[in-house]
């Protein structure tokens with residue numbers, strides 16, 4: 001569904017990423033790890049089309065990223081749910097409206113989607129928080145709300161940047177469980193994380209490949225992880 005072939009990326013200085021190849025197939029589960037500043041967020045952005053490769057080829061759903069115009073790109077992006085590192089909510093909007101924002105933006109009638117929204121908020125354990133404003137939420141609630149918003153359009157691929165940052169172990173296990181559930185429904189999942197304990201916990205539950213950025217290159221991590 002998403003393929004990077006021999007991709008390189010530079011923000012203008014030297015190469016941040018070089019000769020990166022990766023393929024996210026339906027039902028696949030990948031972790032992406034590497035030191036701070038090694039380019040994990042950048043690689044995720046290349047995967048969801050927020051950045052164009054400096055070299056090489058990025059293909060989303062069989063279409064070369066460079067061949068897409070803005071409208072086509074917007075359609076492709078609906079098939080990818082992204083959980084951003086900083087969650088990014090609109091602070092003046094109640095939580096349910098924040099989670100439903102991708103539906104609103106794409107022209108859905110919210111009244112028709114009320115059942116789905118309720119179900120989704122129950123699934124992430126936020127059923128009682130419909131009217132809460134984002135600044136009132138705990139770190140774990142924010143992370144779960146960000147996940148709910150990422151999946152509300154039923155995307156084929158879920159890309160999450162440090163989805164368990166700033167939460168305790170129990171909450172990170174809960175978030176991991178939700179991501180594994182989505183994967184078992186056939187979604188491709190790609191998670192960037194520093195948390196090696198999380199990766200180990202996941203590997204006992206799901207067949208996950210662990211990719212590591214090291215010296216600008218992407219490598220398959222050893223079985224020791």
Ligand SMILES: Nc1ncnc2c1ncn2[C@@H]1O[C@H](COP(=O)(O)OP(=O)(O)OP(=O)(O)O)[C@@H](O)[C@H]1O
Nearest residue numbers: 011016034035036037038039040041042043085194
């Ligand atoms: N828009 C930008 N313009 C210029 N440099 C950038 C930009 N975004 C990121 N960088 C630089 O690229 C490098 C990699 O950043 P990136 O966020 O991809 O790393 P990361 O591995 O996700 O880091 P972390 O684990 O700390 O979140 C960093 O040195 C960062 O300062």
